Amino acid sequence: MSEVIKKGYSEFVRIPIGPIHPALHEPYYFFFELDGEEIKNVWMQSGGVHRGMEALALNRNYLQIIPIAERICGICSNSHPLAYTMAVEDAAGIEVPERAQYIRVIAQELERIHSHILWAGLGGHAIGLDTAFYYLWRLREDVLDIWELLFGGRVTHAVNWIGGTKKDIKEEDIPKVLRMLKNLRKALPEVVDAFLHDPTIVRRLRAGVLTRRDALRLSAVGPTARGSGVKKDARWGYGALAYGNLRDDYGYKPIIHHDGDVYAKTYVRLMEVEQSIDIIEKALDDMPSGPYRAIEGKAPKVIATLKKVSGAEGIGRHEAPRGEVIHYVRMEGGEGPYRWRPRAPSLNNNFTLPVMLKGCQVADIPIVVASIDPCFSCTDRMTFIDENHRKFVLSYEQLVQISREATWRDA
């Protein structure tokens, strides 16, 4: 990419977007070649916000990683710790009590509602409709209040605990949750109508097409893939937690749309909000009583149990609002994991951006970039710096070589 920028003459107008630009809410670097308003070429580069999360985690014990995982992404602040705890439970073979599974589903679907509403607001902002932004963020506020009521935190919720949840849902809080959901359900049709039928909004959302073929080729996940007609939803496909029961009882299906443009992704997200409201209502209804933790006792007890596990690997797969989150944990005894590797959905989805942006207009950049609901900070995992403190980028071959050397075992 730097060679591209250094190349002096070009027949096209060249503009950089990022790392700091109103269209992006996180640092990421795009470089465009334009013919008038039309985008001819796109380059992109990550690496603006490497925070060393994985290295940080290696000095912590299993329970102390949960708050770190919450801070990978400010909006998927339940998905990451959930996938992490699922990975640890998978490795250690801990069976999660059924009540905890339902509480996790409720927490997760609340997160999906707030994330999708937040996205729709930002989408409105990206196309210059600030009214939608203010209106939707007001709706989101009610969801945050429910978070606070149920679990104590508005942004980082601290719901998850290895082998269950940190807190139980109290009976007396349930009517308040149901009332919030009812209000949301009443306010939602107006929003759906505006986004799917308003002439100026629809005109702007018809941009940035990702074909089904490209979605599969680039292994897009979440609403980005579902907007292109790929039936890919870890909740219903994988059926972990209480999702399996809910799917079998009520026949939930992934919501898909075949158009592949921003409109399709908007449709998928807004319909998922409705689906999530439904899921929470059903889950609150079906939630069995019983214990909400597999391991009785406080933190030292949990750590002591996990300490005994050695030579085990676990995978936590979970559908976050942006797509599938995968956490890998390797346990080799000790108080913390030997290796913890989270993969955020934006890592997959970011690479669909050049495909979608090519052929769009400059005016489409903010909404098309926003359409994958990017979380650039979540994806930065590595940065290479040489002895002169210069950053450099590894090629594909170099990366493969390094990984082979690192994982090579003599037979």
Next chain:
Amino acid sequence: MNVAEAIIGLFVFPGFLFLFIFGLLFQGINRKLIARLQGRYGPPVIQPFYDFLKLLGKENIVPRNANSFWFNLAPIIAVASVVTLMLYIPVGYVGPLSPVLSSGFGDLIVILYLFALPAIALIIGASASGSPYAAIGAQRELSMLISYEFPLAIAIFALAWRAGTFDIAEIFMKQPWTLGGPLNALGFLLIFLTALSVIPGKVGVGAFDIPEAKEELAGGPLVEYSGRNLALFELAHYMKMFVASAFVVALFLGAPLSPLLGLSGASAIFVDVLWFLFKVFIVIFFTVTLVAAVTARLKITQAVTFYWFVVDALAIVGLILIAVDHFFLSGVV
């Protein structure tokens, strides 16, 4: 033309001071109303005055690869052209303190050209600033200018042709929509709608906030401007909002209130100016505030298509209706 009257006209009323106060005040009200429509409190009504003063006190940066002469001159051209424009607009009455109009110089073609000047100044300033964002913004501003000037010109020529004069003061007195039958009034309604739909494009709000587009171009033509230059451009922008609405009011909704109340002299002028301001406010509310609150920004191609096909069709149908009424129904040539 009396020199003292001309100076007062240019600097106090209806020129700079009047425009400064009401341009910024109406922008403050506009912002407040948008905020209320969006469900938030919004800034105090006099916030644009604070903003203007604050910007005047800020550092004025000229980028290294800018052409500093044109870069600094453009905001002054913008403000000067809008203030000059105000002299050509009857503020609810024609008489004392409207030197240009009372001496019969209020020519619609001059007004049409003066209206294009603030946009041209913005394009000059943007092109001189040497930023790729500003270049794209200037390109968009030019496309917008090309798209909305044509329907506006049709509307104005229809009006002038029916009134038989290009003198805005005379058109203001005549109220041409009353000159013929119902078909004439319908035709005038259509060209009135044309003129109204040109205002958001000229001011650049809501669906037509395309050149500045803060999410796309980070301010477009204004991206390199700061301090005093930015203050002047902002001022020109708010004044333009006032003047564009005032122009439409003077042409189509000019009817003064004082004859109905039986007033004369200074009190009549006072009442007429207030009545005029009220009408300007109503026009701003429908063409700026509401458009800003309920529409998403269009792409430049969509905006040009809208003006060239929808608004032009509206203007041409209006023109045909007026002509039919004039030649076939009224029998007066």
